[in-house]
Amino acid sequence: MLNDVQRPARARSAHDLVAHGIGQNIMQGRFPIGSTLPGDAELMELFGVSRTALREAMKTLAAKGLIESKTKVGTKVLDRNNWNMFDADIIEWHLEMGVDARFLGWLFEIRQMLEPLACATAAVRRTEEQLKEMHRALQAMYQCESSRQGFTKADLAFHQAILEASGNPFLQSIGSVIGAALATSFTISSPVSSDERFREVMRQHQAVFDGILQANPAAASEAMSDLILQAAERVQIKHVESSLANVQIHAFTGVE
Amino acid sequence: MLNDVQRPARARSAHDLVAHGIGQNIMQGRFPIGSTLPGDAELMELFGVSRTALREAMKTLAAKGLIESKTKVGTKVLDRNNWNMFDADIIEWHLEMGVDARFLGWLFEIRQMLEPLACATAAVRRTEEQLKEMHRALQAMYQCESSRQGFTKADLAFHQAILEASGNPFLQSIGSVIGAALATSFTISSPVSSDERFREVMRQHQAVFDGILQANPAAASEAMSDLILQAAERVQIKHVESSLANVQIHAFTGVE
DNA sequence: ATTAGTATTATAGTATGATTTATAGGCTGG
DNA sequence: CCAGCCTATAAATCATACTATAATACTAAT
Numbered sequence: 252m253l254n255d256v257q258r259p260a261r262a263r264s265a266h267d268l269v270a271h272g273i274g275q276n277i278m279q280g281r282f283p284i285g286s287t288l289p290g291d292a293e294l295m296e297l298f299g300v301s302r303t304a305l306r307e308a309m310k311t312l313a314a315k316g317l318i319e320s321k322t323k324v325g326t327k328v329l330d331r332n333n334w335n336m337f338d339a340d341i342i343e344w345h346l347e348m349g350v351d352a353r354f355l356g357w358l359f360e361i362r363q364m365l366e367p368l369a370c371a372t373a374a375v376r377r378t379e380e381q382l383k384e385m386h387r388a389l390q391a392m393y394q395c396e397s398s399r400q401g402f403t404k405a406d407l408a409f410h411q412a413i414l415e416a417s418g419n420p421f422l423q424s425i426g427s428v429i430g431a432a433l434a435t436s437f438t439i440s441s442p443v444s445s446d447e448r449f450r451e452v453m454r455q456h457q458a459v460f461d462g463i464l465q466a467n468p469a470a471a472s473e474a475m476s477d478l479i480l481q482a483a484e485r486v487q488i489k490h491v492e493s494s495l496a497n498v499q500i501h502a503f504t505g506v507e
Numbered sequence: 508m509l510n511d512v513q514r515p516a517r518a519r520s521a522h523d524l525v526a527h528g529i530g531q532n533i534m535q536g537r538f539p540i541g542s543t544l545p546g547d548a549e550l551m552e553l554f555g556v557s558r559t560a561l562r563e564a565m566k567t568l569a570a571k572g573l574i575e576s577k578t579k580v581g582t583k584v585l586d587r588n589n590w591n592m593f594d595a596d597i598i599e600w601h602l603e604m605g606v607d608a609r610f611l612g613w614l615f616e617i618r619q620m621l622e623p624l625a626c627a628t629a630a631v632r633r634t635e636e637q638l639k640e641m642h643r644a645l646q647a648m649y650q651c652e653s654s655r656q657g658f659t660k661a662d663l664a665f666h667q668a669i670l671e672a673s674g675n676p677f678l679q680s681i682g683s684v685i686g687a688a689l690a691t692s693f694t695i696s697s698p699v700s701s702d703e704r705f706r707e708v709m710r711q712h713q714a715v716f717d718g719i720l721q722a723n724p725a726a727a728s729e730a731m732s733d734l735i736l737q738a739a740e741r742v743q744i745k746h747v748e749s750s751l752a753n754v755q756i757h758a759f760t761g762v763e
Numbered sequence: 764a765t766t767a768g769t770a771t772t773a774t775a776g777t778a779t780g781a782t783t784t785a786t787a788g789g790c791t792g793g
Numbered sequence: 794c795c796a797g798c799c800t801a802t803a804a805a806t807c808a809t810a811c812t813a814t815a816a817t818a819c820t821a822a823t
Contacts, residue, residue, distance in 0.1 A: 265806065266566065290774065301807040303559065306776085307566045310522065314570035314596075316680075322775045322814040332671065336680040337593040340570075361677045364624045372616075415588065421617045421684075424572075424592040428677070521777070546803070557778040562805085578804045579786040769820070776813070783806065790799065 269298045269308035274344045277317055277328055287325040288318065315341055339427035346435055352487065358432045359483040365422060366410070366429070367476040370459060371468035373416035381416040382464060388412055389460055396449055403437050409456060413463065413475075432482075440485045455481065525554045525564035530600045533573055533584055543581040544574065571597055595683035602691055608743075614688045615739040621678060622666070622685070623732040626715060627724035629672035637672040638720060644668055645716055652705055659693050665712060669719065669731075688738075696741045711737065 263271075273294075276282050288294065295305050309326065312318045316333040320326040334341060345354055373381075391405035410429050414422045455478040462471025519527075529550075532538045544550065551561050565582065568574045572589040576582040590597060601610055629637075647661035666685050670678045698708040711734040718727025 292774095303562070303806060303808090306559075307563060307805095309775095310563045310566045311570040314567040314594075316595075320775065323773065323816055324814095325774070331676055332667070332679040332682060334676070334680055335591060335594055336677045338570075338591055339572075357675045357677055360628070360675055364621055368620045411588070419613045419616055420587055420590070421592045421613055423588040424590055426588060520775095548803095559777055559779085563776090576804070577786085578784070579788095579802065581803075764823100766823080767821085769818100771816105771818075773816085774814085776811100778811075779809090781807080781809105783804105785804080786800105786802090788799105788801090791797090793794100793796085 265300045265304040266307040266311065269294075269300055269305055270311040270340075271344070272298060273308060274312060274315075274317060274340065275347060277312075278341075278344050279348050282328050284328050284330055287327050290325065317341070337425055337428060339431070342427060342431040346431060350435055350439070355432070355435065355486055356483075358428065358435075359479060359486075361425075361428060362432060362479050363476065363483075365425060366413070366479060367472040369414055369417040369419070369422045370463060370471040370475040372418065372422075373413050374463045374466050374468040374471040376418045377416040377463055377466075381412060385409060385412040385416070385460055385463065389456060392456065393453060396446075399437060399441055403433055406456075407433055409460075413459070416463070436482060436486050451481075452478075521556045521560040522563040522567065525550075525556055525561055526567040526596075527600070528554060529564060530568060530571075530573060530596065531603060533568075534597075534600050535604050538584050540584050540586055543583050546581065573597070593681060593684060595687070598683060598687040602687060606691055606695070611688070611691065611742060612739075614684065614691075615735060617681075617684060618688060618735050619732065619739075621681060622669070622735060623728040625670055625673040625675070625678045626719060626727040626731040628674065628678075629669050630719045630722050630724040630727040632674045633672040633719055633722075637668060641665060641668040641672070641716055641719065645712060648712065649709060652702075655693060655697055658698070659689055662712075663689055665716075669715070672719070692738060692742050698741070707737075708734075 273282065273288070277284075282288055289297065291302060291305060295302060298305065309318065309320060313320065315338050316329060316335045318326050319329050319333075336342070342358075345351075377385075388405050388409035392402060392409065395401035395405050407426070407430050410433075411423075411426045414426060414429075417423070455474065458474035459471055459478060462468075462474050529538065529544070533540075538544055545553070547558055547561060551558055554561065565574065565576060569576065571594050572585060572591045574582050575585050575589075592598070598614075601607075633641075644661050644665035648658060648665065651657035651661050663682070663686050666689075667679075667682045670682060670685075673679070698704055711730065714730035715727055715734060718724075718730050
């Protein structure tokens with residue numbers, strides 16, 4: 252069983268590996284929802300770790316809402332709506348078992364719900380320092396046309412700066428969601444693959460920044476909405492073959 | 508120090524108490540962001556638990572993004588934007604240190620961003636069974652005019668049924684956010700306090716349900732938006748109104 | 764026969780000490 | 794002055810023993 256679990260890139264701590272292993276097995280349905288996990292002893296042997304490391308992994312998973320342990324009754328896999336989907340690890344584990352068009356659709360749907368309005372609030376609340384931060388990230392994107400990795404990093408920084416400027420801590424904590432979306436998108440369809448596409452992407456980002464700079468919430472919101480919509484389309488085009496529930500982004504956020 | 512930590516209602520496990528204690532101290536700024544927590548030995552003495560229990564608590568907090576441990580350097584309190592604000596415990600710990608108007612404002616702001624659009628998608632995707640579930644919850648609300656606790660429970664069930672029907676797992680996992688908002692709102696201003704208010708609240712919920720029932724995403728979305736706005740006003744949050752005043756939400760959900 | 768209470772027992776929870784590993788900071792040699 | 798090698802320290806891990814809890818089975822009283 253463990254052989255099928257995708258290896259994490261770098262060596263990590265024991266409990267981290269175990270959490271990763273169990274988490275991924277839950278995502279893949281090998282530990283089905285509602286089922287009871289093997290007991291401590293069996294899992295210890297399975298992963299070749301001590302009780303301490305195993306239990307720490309369990310606590311990590313429990314903290315993310317994946318499992319619940321009760322004395323005598325065992326450890327059960329909780330229902331999906333207990334899972335904290337805004338957790339970076341959970342999203343990562345999801346994506347590691349293969350990029351699913353539906354999952355990407357949900358990801359973009361959430362972005363479409365939150366980011367345009369985050370831009371709107373940022374346009375009203377942003378400080379000078381936050382504007383500078385956005386500008387720095389934007390400049391970094393301009394300069395990273397050649398480096399896919401550098402571009403992704405700068406792109407994420409730009410979006411995070413906006414979230415930061417929104418002033419809402421809930422929005423500020425969804426960086427992992429956006430990061431996952433960006434990273435995955437770029438593996439499918441890089442925005443720096445062609446010069447034309449690069450300029451289009453930059454134009455959109457510039458529009459978002461300008462809207463926030465000019466304290467124009469409506470413009471900023473609309474620009475971000477366009478940006479996300481196109482990003483989603485770029486990804487979904489590559490996935491037409493998975494005809495099953497090809498979730499379109501239906502939500503448009505407009506202005507009066 | 509520990510005396511100031513609000514006691515949880517019911518007795519819980521040792522590591523749970525420790526996680527709660529440290530978590531709350533972080534929220535209150537007694538363990539400031541960026542600072543290094545006391546070492547294992549000191550914390551063990553402070554909370555009167557073994558290393559095992561302490562470390563499990565640490566892993567719980569680390570899983571929620573509150574802290575990060577590194578060998579030799581110690582355990583540091585991470586920056587706010589690493590915290591997973593959609594975690595039920597984190598919200599709870601926030602609220603336990605006293606209801607903060609700003610925090611409530613942020614809570615309602617997020618609801619205003621997500622729930623109307625969740626209604627819109629639910630209006631398109633909902634199954635018959637999900638409609639029945641919403642109806643059940645709605646009926647329970649009608650019948651719980653006398654019981655504040657029962658009403659809150661039914662109210663939450665109604666909102667969760669909508670999230671469920673949206674089909675998006677990210678939305679499905681924000682039940683804790685809504686739950687916290689509802690519970691806190693009701694301690695401030697109960698919707699069943701007067702007959703008049705009760706009828707108004709029920710009218711709004713009925714409008715949301717009708718919109719979803721009739722597969723009318725625009726109507727459902729708007730009804731939910733109204734509902735949340737009024738709920739925010741009841742707890743005297745001017746925040747939401749002002750920040751979203753410039754950008755109206757108009758969700759159109761079209762089917763191809 | 765049904766119910767209420769009690770004993771059993773499997774399993775998670777907790778405690779403790781020993782051991783290993785990682786790294787900041789100092790030390791040595793170039 | 795720098796690079797690479799020690800060393801001290803605190804976290805990470807292991808191993809084992811013990812405790813608390815609750816599901817199950819069993820017993821006894823009605």
